Amino acid sequence: MFGLIGHLTSLEHAQAVAKELGYPEYADQGLDFWCSAPPQIVDTIKVTSITGQVIEGRYVESCFLPEMLANRRIKAAIRKILNAMAHAQKYGINITALGGFSSIIFEEFKLHESKQVRNIKLEFDRFTTGNTHTAYILCRQVEQASQKLGIELSKATVAVCGATGDIGSAVCRWLDARTDVAELLLIARNQERLQALQDELGRGKIMGLEEALPQADIVVWVASMPKGIEIDFSVLKEPCLLIDGGYPKNMGNQIQHPGVYVLNGGIVEHSLDIDWKIMQIVNMQVPGRQLFACFAESMLLEFEKWYTNFSWGRNQITVENMDKIGQISVKHGFRPLLSF
Template sequence: MFGLIGHLTSLEHAQAVAKELGYPEYADQGLDFWCSAPPQIVDEITVTSITGQKIQGRYVESCFLPEMLATRRIKAATRKILNAMAHAQKSGLKITALGGFSSIIFENFKLEQQFQQIRNIKLEFERFTTGNTHTAYIICRQVEQASQKLGIELSKATVAICGATGDIGSAVCRWLDKCTDVAEMLLIARDGERLLALQEELGRGKILSLEEALPQADIVVWVASMPKGVEIDASKLKQPCLLIDGGYPKNMATKLQHPGVYVLNGGIVEHSLDIEWKIMSIVNMDAPARQLFACFAESMLLEFEKLYTNFSWGRNQITVEKMELIGQMSVKHGFRPLLSFSS
C-alpha cells in the first residue's frame, strides 16, 4: 500500500477543508491549534493502471500550514512532517511521497541527520520518496510538448529556469541539456556558488538575475518559491511566452493574465482512468478524478512496480537516467503531462 503526505495551502483553506471532511473540531481553530494538531489519514485511495493492475493507498494530512514558516514556527513545521512520516510508517504504508513543502522542509533542515527516532518509531527512510524525479520529468515533457503546441521551436528558444540549483530545477537543467535541442538556458537562483557549480557541470547556461532573464526567455520554468515583494511584469515578457509554474501553491495563472503569456501548471499529471479518492477535489484540481501532483504519482508508480525504495532522495541527486526510468513507468501505467494552459 502506498501513501501520500500532503498539506493545505493556508489556514483559511485548512478550516474550510476540515469542515467539508467532517472535522468540526478543526474547522474554527486558529494557527496555534493547527501547530499542535496530529496527522490524520483522511482518504482511502484506489488507482487502476491501464495495464489493469489495481493498487490501494492512503492520504495522510500532515496539518502543516505555510503560515508556520511565515511566522517562524520552524519547530512546529518540522515536527509536522516527522510526525506524518511516523504515522505513515506505523500505518504500514510501504512507499510514501512527501508532497508540497513536506520534502522541502525535510531536505532544507536536514531532518534525516537530526531525527531518526520519533517517539517509539525508528524512521525507515527507504519507505519515503520526495517524488521530485517524476516531477522534474513531467515538467520537462511539458516544456517539450507545450512549446510545440504554441509553435515555439526549442532549437531556437531561450529557456529561463528560476530555481535552477534546487533539486527539481537542476534536474530540469540536466534534461534540457542532454535530451532536448534547446538553444539557450538562463540560470536563476539565489546561491551564486551553486549556480557556478551547476554551470560548470552543464558546460553551458548564462547566470542572470530574474530581471535580466525574463525579457529574454521564450519559456520560463518556475521551480522556486516566489520571494515576498517580487512581481513579474507580464508586459515585459516575450509573446508568445510559455510560463510553467512548478511551485506550490500555484498562483501564476491569476497573477499573469496577459495576451500572449501562456501559463501551465507545472508538475501536474493526468491519469487515463478515474482515481477513487476525494482529496484532489479539495486541492482544487480542474479534473480531480484524473489530475494530481506528479510527486504523488511517483509513489503510485513505485507501488505498481513494487519498487519499495526512496527513489527520489537527497538534494541534486536526480539523474537523466532516473528521469527516463520513472518516465517509462509513468507512460506504462497511463499518466501523461497536463497540457491545458491559461492565457
C-alpha cells in the same frame, strides 16, 4: 500500499477543508491549534493502471501550514513532517511521497538526522520526495507545450527560475542532455551553486530574474516566491510559455497578458478515474484524474513494487532515473497536463 503526505495551502484553506471533511473541531481554530494538531489519514485511494493492475493507498494530512514558516514556527513545521512520516510507517505503508513543502522542509532542515520519532525508528527507504517524476513531467511539458504553441526548442531560450534546487537542477540536466534547446538561462539566489551548475552543464548563462525574463521564450518556475516580491510579467515575449511548477499554483492569477500562456507545471493526468476525494480539496480542474507528479511517483513505485526512496537528497536526480520513472509513468497511463 502507497501513501501521500500532503498539506493545505493556508490557514483559511485548512479551516474550510476541515469543515468539508467532517472535522468541525478544527474548522474554527487558529494557527496555534494547527501547530499542535496530529497527522490524520483522511482518504483511502484506489488507482487502476491501464495494464489492469489495481493498487490502494492512503492520504496522510500532516496539518502543516505555510504560515508556520512565515511566523517562524520552524520547530512546529519540522515536527509536522516527522510525525506524518511516523504515522504513515505505523500504518504499514510501503512507499510514501512527501508532497508540497514536506520534501523541502525534510531537506532544508536535514530531517534525515532525526531517525527516531517517539517509539518509531523511521525507515527512510519507505519515503520518496517524488521530485524525479516531477522534474520529468516538467520537461515533457516544456517539450510538448512548446510544440503546441509553435515555439521551436532549437531556436528557443529557456529560463529556469530556481535552477539550483533539486527539481530545477534536474530540469536543466534533462534540457541539456535530451533536447536541442538553444539557450539556457540559470536563475537562483545562491551564486556559488549557480556556478557549480554551470560548470556541470558546460553551458547556460547565469542571470538575474529581471534581466532574464524579457529574453525567455519559455520560463520554468520552480522557485518559491517570497511574499512582497513584485515581478513585471508584462516584459515577457509573445508568445511565451510559462510553466508554474510551484505550490500553490498562482501564476495564472497574476499573469493576464495576451500571448503569455501559463501551464500548471508538475501536474499529471491519469487515463482512468482514481477513486479518491483529496484532489477536489486542492482544486484540481479534473480531480478524478489530475494530480501532482510527486504523488504519482509513489503510485508508480507501488505498481512496480520498487520499495525504495527513489528520489532522495538534494541535487541527486539523474537523467537516467528521469528516463526510468518516465517509462513506467507512460506504462501505467500517466501523461503531462497540457491544457492552458
